[in-house]
Amino acid sequence: MSKLAVGESSLLSADHVRSLLEWIQEASSGAIFPFLASMAGTAVSPGEAASVRVHDVTLPDGEVGEMLVRAGGGRRVPVSPDIVGVLRRWIDEAELEAEDLLFPAERGGPLASSEYKRAWRHARQAVLSPGEVQAGLGEQVSSLRDSCLDRWLEAGVPSWAVAEWAGVSASWIALRYPHRFRLEDVEIDWDHLEETLRLSDIPER
Numbered sequence: 001m002s003k004l005a006v007g008e009s010s011l012l013s014a015d016h017v018r019s020l021l022e023w024i025q026e027a028s029s030g031a032i033f034p035f036l037a038s039m040a041g042t043a044v045s046p047g048e049a050a051s052v053r054v055h056d057v058t059l060p061d062g063e064v065g066e067m068l069v070r071a072g073g074g075r076r077v078p079v080s081p082d083i084v085g086v087l088r089r090w091i092d093e094a095e096l097e098a099e100d101l102l103f104p105a106e107r108g109g110p111l112a113s114s115e116y117k118r119a120w121r122h123a124r125q126a127v128l129s130p131g132e133v134q135a136g137l138g139e140q141v142s143s144l145r146d147s148c149l150d151r152w153l154e155a156g157v158p159s160w161a162v163a164e165w166a167g168v169s170a171s172w173i174a175l176r177y178p179h180r181f182r183l184e185d186v187e188i189d190w191d192h193l194e195e196t197l198r199l200s201d202i203p204e205r
Helices: 014-027 032-042 046-051 081-094 113-127 130-134 143-154 159-166 170-176 190-197
Strands: 065-069 075-079
Touching: 014 032, 014 113, 014 143, 032 046, 032 075, 032 081, 032 113, 032 143, 046 113, 065 081, 075 081, 075 159, 143 159, 143 170, 159 170
Parallel strands: none
Antiparallel strands: 065 075
């Protein structure tokens, strides 16, 4: 197995993510909750999320939105309706303008990593079981990104699309989440495959 691979058992489940974010929403203030929620729903990295500005997101009420990530060559990432709602409420609450950072620190400027990492650490201790904490489940904030990418694959989104949204290659996706590409999980129509591969125009000798 590739050193890049993340084990299926080490990924945060949807229930884990939901519980962790609910705790953070209650216990933190400012941009920390919407910042982490956006990571959980768009699979952007912490550094990418910290640089997003209000005019980089399109947030239609009750519909799938879009986030422009300018890092690298730039890419557009879908924003699910629940995260659209979170971001719309946050922008209104914080009275943010189009040119503002989407997730500013309380005194302005980019949100410091120490702030959201502290909230994440406390949430893990409060929400996860001692065994899960000891095993390192969700140890890094970037676990939210891994969890989101894995759920996209589980939902049947083609690996090339997940790769494009994540800003990585399709081969990286296959190496990172090998449990989503097991041959035994693939249903093959052997009759159709045989028909497809038959070279009917080759004359018999």
